[in-house]
Amino acid sequence: MKIPKHPERTKTPSAPAAKVSIRIGKRTTFDASVTTVGLLSVGALVSSILLSSAVIVAAAGRKAARRPLALPDHTRANG
Structure with missing residues (x-):
């Protein structure tokens, strides 16, 4: 079987x-x-x-909206 040669693919641009x-x-x-x-x-x-960083930011935003890191000040027990 003969492999065809493509000279236009091997040329380097001038x-x-x-x-x-x-x-x-x-x-x-x-x-x-x-x-x-x-x-x-x-x-x-x-x-x-850019697309992958947008997905990461969106996923992090959804997780933060579901579970806050700390309780609001009015629900903390003063002691």
């Missing part, structure tokens, strides 16, 4: 989709470039993190 250069002070410079696939993966990671 130009990055985004470039950033950050300069701190007089000597320090950070350069970064990201391809389209990299931007898509970063977007997927950020959206999944």
